[in-house]
Structures are given as C-alpha cells and as structure tokens.
Amino acid sequence: MNSSKIQARVLAVGRGATVTSFAALAVVNGAQLVSDGRYVIPISASAVACAVVLLVPRLRWPVAPIVVAAVTAWWGSIGMLLLALVLYDLAAVRRTKAAALCAAAALGANLLGYPPTRLWDQQDYVTALFIWAFAYVVGMWIGSRRRLVRALAADVEHLRVEAQLREEAARITERSRIAAEMHDVLAHRLSLIALHTGVLATRNDTLPGPVAERLALLRGTSTQALADLRDVLGVLRAPGAAPNGAGAVPAPVPEDVQQLVADARAASQATALTIHGRPEDAPTTHRLAVYRIAQEALTNARKHADGTLVTMTIDYRPPATLVEVTNPAGPPGQAAAVGSGYGLVGLRERVSALGGHLNAGPAGAGSWRLAARIPHPAGTEENGTPA
Structure with a gap:
C-alpha cells in the first residue's frame, strides 16, 4: 500500500471521528437545553442525518449543505459545529458563494427556530460566526495546499515524461x-x-x-x-542529413582522435593522450566509437572543469578496445549551461550496440572518470585481421 492510500485512509478515519464527535455533542447539548426531554428524538435524528450526509462523499454536494443548514436554522446551536464542517468542505473546493449562502440562511432563519436552542436568544451568533469563519479559512488553506500538491505532482510527472522522451530522442539520434x-x-x-x-x-x-x-x-x-x-x-539518417558527397562530413577515421586532441590543445585545453596498440587492431565501428567518446569527454571537461588537465588513454589491442578519460574538478566553463545533457545517453547506446559498456561518474577527490570497454568480435587476431 502506497503512502497516498494510507494518507487517504487516515483522513477518512479522522473525518469520521470528527463528524461522529460533533453529532454526539449536538445530541448531548440538545438534551441539556431542551426541557423535559420532549425534543431529544428529533434532535438526535437531525444530528444523525447531518452525520450521514457529511460522511457519504456523494452527498457532500449539494445535499449536505442543504440538510445541515436546515438543521442549524431550526435547532441553532445543535448544528453549529456540523455547519462548520460544511463550510470547511465548501471552502476546500472554492465554493465561496454557496458557503456564504448557507451561513446567512442558517443564521437568518434561526430567528424562527426553537427558542431554547436559538442562537440569537442565547447571543451565540458571535461564537457561531467565529467558528464558521475559522472553519472556512482552514478549508481555504487546505484546499489551496491540495491544489498546489496536485499541481506539483503533475509538473513532476510532466518533467519525468519529458526526460524519458529526451533520453529516447538521444538514443534514436x-x-x-x-x-x-x-x-x-x-x-x-x-x-x-x-x-x-x-x-x-x-x-x-x-x-x-x-x-x-x-x-x-x-x-x-x-x-x-x-x-x-x-x-x-x-532511412535511419538524422532528418535533414545529406548523404556523403553532398556536403556531409565524412565519417571520422582513427587519426581524427589525435587531431581532436591537437585541436583541443590549440584551444588551450590541456590534454594528455596515450595510445596502446594500432587503430587497425580494432574494428572500424570501435574506432568510430572511440572518436565519439573522446569528443564527448573533451566537451564535458571544457563545460564543467575548464582549465584542468584531461588524461586520455586508448587501448586498441584485443580482446577489447578500452577508453578511459579522467579530469580533476575545476570551475565551470562559459558553455556549462549549453547542451542537451544527453550526450552520455547517446554514448551508452552506441557502446551497448557494440556489446560493450560505458561508465561515467565521480572518481574520488572531486575528479570525473569516463571509461568504456568494447569487446572485439570473436575470431579477431592480435593483428586485427580476421582469423
């Protein structure tokens, strides 16, 4: 059972206890005010009727306001607390006019009620107005809080769905x-x-x-x-992408990783590159993935740790292509707020499609580490040629 259901049951039990207490208090109070007990049965029946319409959700509007207002109009203080619950319910759902009409009708018609319980004769109308106003204010506050919680929950759900859609879009891209x-x-x-x-x-x-x-x-x-x-x-190309020979950028080749690092150094980004093995030792798909991983790692370092040394190690040797990029913590760059934030999602999709796995996260002392392992296809020899 989730927390929302538990909370709903607790509120239902609390409301039932409150309504029952107010109805019992109305009966006891009525028995004390009415001489020789002539109206105990009508008062009790009225209190029970009010309790029933207040506890049944389908009767809270518009039956409950009419019944409780009528009981309060005739018996006065007998239904004063029960009418406060009606005003609370109306305020929670922002039925201001209905609440004002019920209070005015009950207080105005009470002039014709039974004298021993009449609010005007006992000068209890001030107390009644205070109780009703307090119940209305509390109802307004509770209703506003409920609407705010529902709005926030809807926003959270919207953001969750939006994040899923963005992640799926990154995978598709x-x-x-x-x-x-x-x-x-x-x-x-x-x-x-x-x-x-x-x-x-x-x-x-x-x-x-x-x-x-x-x-x-x-x-x-x-x-x-x-x-x-x-x-x-x-047909799987990105929308608007031109085929090769029509202005498209050629697919990156293994030498592009070194050129990528050279460009980063020329832009004052300190980068240390170590390569083990020959690029020919790995399949072409692995070399393309290595290029994308290196590109994403350098971009993220510029965004989130500008000015720090990026250490990159690439191992093309069988049985798996290994890539590891680390950088210490540093100040965010000027482009920290730029980007979709789903580059790593795309990298994981690419590496997973090749049967490998990619890990990215803190590596201690505030540093960041991105590592990928892509196994070579079966039958690959040390020289990278098929067996």
Whole structure:
C-alpha cells in the first residue's frame, strides 16, 4: 500500500471521528437545553442525518449543505459545529458563494427556530460566526495546499515524461548517427569490391570462363548489396542529413582522435593522450566509437572543469578496445549551461550496440572518470585481421 492510500485512509478515519464527535455533542447539548426531554428524538435524528450526509462523499454536494443548514436554522446551536464542517468542505473546493449562502440562511432563519436552542436568544451568533469563519479559512488553506500538491505532482510527472522522451530522442539520434557512419564505411568497401571486380571483368579475354563468370557474379552482387545497404540504412539518417558527397562530413577515421586532441590543445585545453596498440587492431565501428567518446569527454571537461588537465588513454589491442578519460574538478566553463545533457545517453547506446559498456561518474577527490570497454568480435587476431 502506497503512502497516498494510507494518507487517504487516515483522513477518512479522522473525518469520521470528527463528524461522529460533533453529532454526539449536538445530541448531548440538545438534551441539556431542551426541557423535559420532549425534543431529544428529533434532535438526535437531525444530528444523525447531518452525520450521514457529511460522511457519504456523494452527498457532500449539494445535499449536505442543504440538510445541515436546515438543521442549524431550526435547532441553532445543535448544528453549529456540523455547519462548520460544511463550510470547511465548501471552502476546500472554492465554493465561496454557496458557503456564504448557507451561513446567512442558517443564521437568518434561526430567528424562527426553537427558542431554547436559538442562537440569537442565547447571543451565540458571535461564537457561531467565529467558528464558521475559522472553519472556512482552514478549508481555504487546505484546499489551496491540495491544489498546489496536485499541481506539483503533475509538473513532476510532466518533467519525468519529458526526460524519458529526451533520453529516447538521444538514443534514436545516436542510432541514426551509427547507421549513417556504418553506411559510409560499408558503402566505401563495397564500392571498392565492385570497382576491382569491374576492372578484372574488362579482361575477360585473358581469364578462364568460370573465373569471368564468378567475377561478373561478384560484381553484380556487390553492386546490389550496395544499393540494398543504402536503402536500409539510409532511412535511419538524422532528418535533414545529406548523404556523403553532398556536403556531409565524412565519417571520422582513427587519426581524427589525435587531431581532436591537437585541436583541443590549440584551444588551450590541456590534454594528455596515450595510445596502446594500432587503430587497425580494432574494428572500424570501435574506432568510430572511440572518436565519439573522446569528443564527448573533451566537451564535458571544457563545460564543467575548464582549465584542468584531461588524461586520455586508448587501448586498441584485443580482446577489447578500452577508453578511459579522467579530469580533476575545476570551475565551470562559459558553455556549462549549453547542451542537451544527453550526450552520455547517446554514448551508452552506441557502446551497448557494440556489446560493450560505458561508465561515467565521480572518481574520488572531486575528479570525473569516463571509461568504456568494447569487446572485439570473436575470431579477431592480435593483428586485427580476421582469423
């Protein structure tokens, strides 16, 4: 059982106890005020009727205000406290006119009520007005607080849904970027196959017949595979992205990591880069992921720890590509408030798609660490070529 249900039950029990107490007090008070007990039964019946309409949620509007106001108008002080509960309920739901009408009708019509319990004869109207005003103010405060809590809960839910949508958008964007990069890489290799087989096919007169047929089949298959690849992966590009050769930025190559670090140093960002192994030891998809991780790490360091030394270690050697970037705490940069904040979400999506995992978080003493491990495909040898 959650806290909201527990709170609702506690409020229901508290309201029931309050209504029962006020009804019992009305009966006892009425028995004391009425001589020789002639009206004890009508007073008791009136108090019970008021208690019932106050406790049943469906009767609180408009039955409860009418019944309790009528009882208070006739019996006076017998229904004074019960009418206070009605005014509290009306104030909580901002029915100001109905509350004023009930109080005025009960107090005005009480002039014709039974004399021993009449508010005007006992000069209890001042007390009644004070109790009713107090109940109304408390109802206004409680109602405002409830509406504020509901509004805040709605805002929190809206922010939660918005955060989920932004995170999903970041994942989709990263998937589209991966698809675009894979399209560029595979399209280049397939086009090379088609090109070389086409060159060989022009020398059919010097090749055996079966070899020429195989070359023609290989060329046709590679060309068809290239077209299929463009059809399948091309639709996954980000909206508005142009294909390669039409103004798009080429997919990053392994040397771009070193160039990225050189550009960061030229912009006065202290960076220490250590590379183990050769980039050729890792698949192309790993090298693209390494580039994106290094780019995101340097960007975050400029935003949140400007002027600190960024230490970057990359290991391309099997059995896994390893990337680790650390930087100590520092003052936020000028671009600290710029960005969507979902770069790490995209990186995790990319690394997860390659079967690896990425960790980012504090590393002690206020420093920050971003580390990724991407396992190499099965059958990869030390030199990075298929077994």
